[in-house]
Amino acid sequence: MEVVRNAFDFSDFPKTDLLVVGCGLLFLLFFPLLPHSTFAMATMIQFLMFSLYGMGWNTIGGYGGQVDLGKAQYVGIGAYTTAVMLIRWDVPFWVSMPAGVMFSVTWSFIIGYPLFRLTGHYFAIATIATSLVLKDVFEVWDFVGAARGLEILATKYDAVDFTHLIFENDNYYYYILLAFFLLGILIINWFRHSRLGYQLRCIKDNELIAQSLGIDVHKSKVKTYALATAFVSVVGSFHACYIKNIEPEDTMSLDLSILIALMAMLGGAGSLWGPIIGAGILIPLKSYLKEWLGASAGLVGIDLILYALIIMVVSAVEPRGVWGLIEKIRARRT
Template identity: 40%
Template structure:
């Protein structure tokens, strides 16, 4: 088995080295921006992976936590002058609190009911922020511009520091996913996904473990929101609570393969490159042809490769019957 593990380890090391060297070689802002987006969505896809992939609960409202992270960070900076890093930590705590409050009623139901509940709650939270003067209402908030520094999490001359921060966050979330996958927690999550009635009969407190999974997802997603707010320097309810964020996060994971660590990363690389590519080639007309092609692609993927790319790659090596990424749902 040593040989089998050496090769992937070497490949991973090379990949990491390549990613570290990348901004030194490619100094143009646009490619760096695309890479930052890939890291951001890979990270949030991996965050969703915990509740949706491991625990099998299809949340379609992750933008709620993205927005909470962004707003917490920006408001603490605006009103108390706290460093965005502190805001990030507080945002994660807020996201965990909100996820428990919202998750508790939602986890009484499953499947489509749960998915729609998460959409509805995201809409409720977005409406509250839109009508809340203190947080800027529908107009949003411009982030106060601070001198460039790591502590201030603002860099105005180059995107390279953002690149490394995003990469660092992604690596952290990858490691956390690997850990969850291997821990006892991960086994509980997968048991819930496979058959939650059976899991309950084995003594697993399913609501508790769903809440734990959801809280982890919420905290990690809020980190993405905090980072985004400092990267873009402007937030408003329509951009940070957008349903399209929730959707993209899940698509990234589904395309790559749910319940795997490599899946969301691969999914993010493909989807972000595609959406940026179609936007550069076809966008700018304001007529959404790029989005139409994107939608077509999503349909094509779900019809042709419903188990994701990772499962497809594995299927090339194994007979197709051992596909393991089957999310609980009404089958026949």
């Protein structure tokens, strides 16, 4: 099976990288056993979630170079599907999650088909537009709670409920998400080695040449967009069970879309570890800045100002992100 072989093939990374990754994995595996605050736990879960969002975005945005700023709509579709099915019909997570993916991917085909006739800025703005339209619809749609949103009552379920994915202890969420995270890395590693992955990188390089090499550019983009969507939708479903309180403003806002794109771009778009590095830097920074500066010092907004400054500096100095910086340093050494 070449798919499996591709998924587990990390041979193009130097040994030091793999060592760092191994240490990181060990840390992630044993983190809940180490002494930690609930705040640290919540931050770690956010980190894993945003790594996954970023990985999804990275397929179309990083490898394909199509800057998608509307990913939040799929977080919303995933989250709402799971929440609605759970609240109304008591559907297990493991059924509603694939259902959410199905809805998201269907929607991604519907809007992806016209969307990918656009490129560059025009594409980016159009993705924002579609996302905002969907958000407007969810804000008045009574079936899904309109602007009030939905709330999952945890008390209705057992303390440890694996079928509905409702837990009292965050450690359970953590390990389930970690499993998704590891699976996500393998899927992206497969994608990177797949024909589609190579074709997408060629498209990013030059669409005319891609076409001349027999690549159906439009179809490849739509396919990859669907893959990216599936990633985001799964995490959206998880988000519903974990946060238990969803409203359009949280799950479908432009800020979330930007944050998703940012993870990958800051870490290094178009590289396997980029989104993880990005989330590893941005999420703790955001959480703790807010905790220290925003909440305790009363300086609302200063965390985001620092945040914005980082984005501005990165985009002006090293647009390929942290990974680009690492590669630059390596190239200089040899």
